[in-house]
Amino acid sequence: MKVAVNKNFNGLINVNQTIFKNTASKAKNILDTQITSNSEFDRVGRGDEKSNDILLKSTNTIVDDKLREIKIAIDSSANKFEELLEHNEDSLTKKKNSSKLEMNEKKDSLKEIYKNPWSVSVSGIINRYNISNGESVIDRRLNDNHIDRDVQINYGIALHHNLYNRWTLRIGAYLIKYNQSTRNIDSNIINFESLEHISYDVDQQMLNNFIAVSSTIEIRQKFTYLEIPIQARYSLIDGNIDLATIFGFQNRLLLNDQTFLTSKSKELLIGKSNNVYDYGVSVHLSLASRIHLYKKLYFNVEPAIYYHIQPFDNRGINLLSEFRLATSLEYKF
Structure with missing residues (x-):
């Protein structure tokens, strides 16, 4: 029973790590985008004020979109993690009930054998x-x-x-x-x-x-x-x-x-x-x-x-x- 629990728990950790790695990768892309935008802004910043405003708005829009993607990814990973936990608890409960049933059947069979x-x-x-x-x-x-x-x-x-x-x-x-x-x-x-x-x-x-x-x-x-x-x-x-x-x-x-x-x-x-x-x-x-x-x-x-x-x-x-x-x-x- 302990081995089964550890395997299920390790599986949850591996799945969760995969989800957060994907989320971290997206966050890194945002930072890279931000750095690139800042570099572009520094390069173009020497221009007129109207061009600077356009570039700043474009950068902010990209960042907001990426942040929304991160939030959606985090919410999705949290939901999947909760689903996996519930599934694991259900499987553990079923295994416990099955073990109890098997033990009771063995006891009944032993009673039938010995009178x-x-x-x-x-x-x-x-x-x-x-x-x-x-x-x-x-x-x-x-x-x-x-x-x-x-x-x-x-x-x-x-x-x-x-x-x-x-x-x-x-x-x-x-x-x-x-x-x-x-x-x-x-x-x-x-x-x-x-x-x-x-x-x-x-x-x-x-x-x-x-x-x-x-x-x-x-x-x-x-x-x-x-x-x-x-x-x-x-x-x-x-x-x-x-x-x-x-x-x-x-x-x-x-x-x-x-x-x-x-x-x-x-x-x-x-x-x-x-x-x-x-x-x-x-x-x-x-x-x-x-x-x-x-x-x-x-x-x-x-x-x-x-x-x-x-x-x-x-x-x-x-x-x-x-x-x-x-x-x-x-x-x-």
């Missing part, structure tokens, strides 16, 4: 599960009883890393809860003090008093798991709305296991299940969609089917399936 592969998401999850053959996890004598499995609202976080154009690897941490109630229990058939798959942790007298004063009793169980999923996402359609399949597996750690007897508004914690594994594994498959909201912010919707591999020690419970609908906000770095 940060990392993103993070926060999820809200609703889930509902079902046991394939409907066997009770409390006592086999309750297999025919009605079981209500609540829909739960859960949450989690995940870290995403884009591997290739369409593949993304994801790892996260989810807190998942399950609640179920076994209803319509006949106290004449079921002994609440000796349920098959319950480890009791309650005072016997408190348990007897609760049973004695309760006309209808239900058994309520609550489970809470910490899940660490490892998932692969493949984009089927890439755009403002991205459709993809997600598959993977997760390790499950049992955090909470409680069993209650409930009657109307009363509730008594009696212990926990003795047939639930503290650690488990599950696999899942999902059809997901990602919607571009604003700049680097995205909204994900992921309905999925989960299969939990042998979560209970019951031989009669083959497979526990679960439906989940996860929604999340994802921010791409």
